[in-house]
Amino acid sequence: MRPRVFLHVGSPKTGTTFLQDVLWSQRATAGEQGLLLPGERFNDHFLATLDVRGLVDDPSCPERARGMWDRLVAEALAWDGSVLISHELFAGATAEQARQAVAALADDAEVHVVVTARDHVRQISAEWQEHVKHRSAATFDAFIREVRDDAARTSWFWQVQDYAGVLERWGAGLPADQVHVVTVPPAGADPTILWERFAGLLGVDPAAFDIELERSNTSLGAEQAELLRRVNVELGDRLPLPGPYPLVVKNVLAHRVLEPRAGTRLALDAADQEFAAAAARGIADRIAAMGADVVGDLDELVPVVGGATADEDRDDNAYAVPSDATLLAESVATIAELLVVLNERRAAVQRADDLTTTAQEKPIRFALVHASEQRPLLRKLRAAYRAAKERRSN
Structure with a gap:
């Protein structure tokens, strides 16, 4: 029997870490239900994104990444059930890179492309934080301007957050019913909804898995994100990325120290919300025109403008840079921790x-x-x- 291979190729900040944590922490349960997660560990799927995107010749790239895509493909094709290859950085592949990756599977497997997608009011804020966690020194306002001014949509943000574009690149040549978008429910919704949608698509029993895991890769508050951004400015060329930065700054300072701290939620002002909603509506319309299989509701991708979303309980929709006094107190607490x-x-x-x-x-x-x-x-x-x-x- 030909294996059925699900390529979950994005997008970043759409619940991917949550879904991956559930499955990899219970890999044996997935296997019992006929779902293979190829590779020795989840990091192999990250390394495969480097291989697919042609980054393995970079001196900073781990040697193990070379040929990783072919190794995952070989393991997938040897399986007689369903297979999941999942990492959000596959979304950054070009059309030709995606075509070659799918071609390695298409002759001997039934290939399904999957994108998880979330509304862009949350995505713009979340992506800025993620950029800051990866050494960016750009302010929130500058990041928003870059997103809004990129009419050609050539920036990294639109490369991975234009869900229709990701599906077009990865799903080219596949039947429409093998191209899927799983929508992330509105903020504040029960997290089991996203898991049930994703698990149902994969053909595994959602109830067989424990989803009460410690959440990882959660958002930073405005104060914590701005503090980290200023640390990036002060670091200059020290602690480069790739290199020690992820181990020291991202994993320890950002995830271990700053994430648990209470902070003000990042928010777009009214004009930026209008922009995000219009962009999201255009993307949703393109997905509908493609005839892709929608697990959820495309209306969930279009944020309601004019009011705070459920996870952004605020009186003012505008972002304000934290004061120096606030950041001083945050810095002292961070040093202590x-x-x-x-x-x-x-x-x-x-x-x-x-x-x-x-x-x-x-x-x-x-x-x-x-x-x-x-x-x-x-x-x-x-x-x-x-x-x-x-x-x-x-």
């Missing part, structure tokens, strides 16, 4: 050093003290040895 994180990591390194020293200087004592901790691993090793021995004997 960073010191706590630094101490936790120092303590972890010290414990590892102590264990290493004990193992070297007192190996017998180390073995006796830590024997109970090693038993589960030893059992797994013995089981693997017995299985290998049985295979050889057969």
Whole structure:
């Protein structure tokens, strides 16, 4: 039987991290339901985006990315059920790159292209934050102007947030019923709705999965985002990206320290909301004209203008840059939390050093003290040895 391969190719900030976390944290459950997530780990799908987009020759690109798309394809084609390859950065592929990627599967599999999509009032704010988390020093106002002034839609924002364009590039040549858009419900809606829509499309039972996971990649408040932006300005050429920036700034400062802090939600003013709504309506109309399969409702992509959305409970629709006094207080609190994180990591390194020293200087004592901790691993090793021995004997 030909496998059915779902290529979930975008878009960023449309619930992709949530959906990926649910499936990869319960990969065995997905497998039991006939859904393969190829690769050793989720990061392999990110590496595949680099491979597909022709970035593997960049010296900063991990060597493992080279040929990753072909490896995922080979694993997918060897499966006799459904397969999901999912990463939002596939949305950045050109038409030719997408065509070649799909062609690698099309002869031997039933290929389905999937895009998750959300209203653009939320997307513009979310994308600015994401850019700041990736070392951008552009202000919110400057980012909005760039989005609005890009009539040709050649910027990264429109490359990945023009959902119709993403579907056109990736779905070229596929039957309309194999090109899907899953709409993200309005802000404040039950998160199970998005999961049920996505799981239903994949053909797995939504109820079989636990979706009460710790949320990751959540939004920053206005104060936290502006503080991070100013840190990026101060860093200058230090901590480059690619390089140490994601490990130190994005993962620790942004995700660990700033995300949990309460802040003011970013908001577009009335004119920018009107722009976002008009752009979204045009995109929704193009998707409808394509005849693509819509899981949800295209009206959910067009924000209601003139009032706050449910997750942006505010009296004023205009964004105001946080004052220096506010940012000073935020900076002091952030430094304090960073010191706590630094101490936790120092303590972890010290414990590892102590264990290493004990193992070297007192190996017998180390073995006796830590024997109970090693038993589960030893059992797994013995089981693997017995299985290998049985295979050889057969």
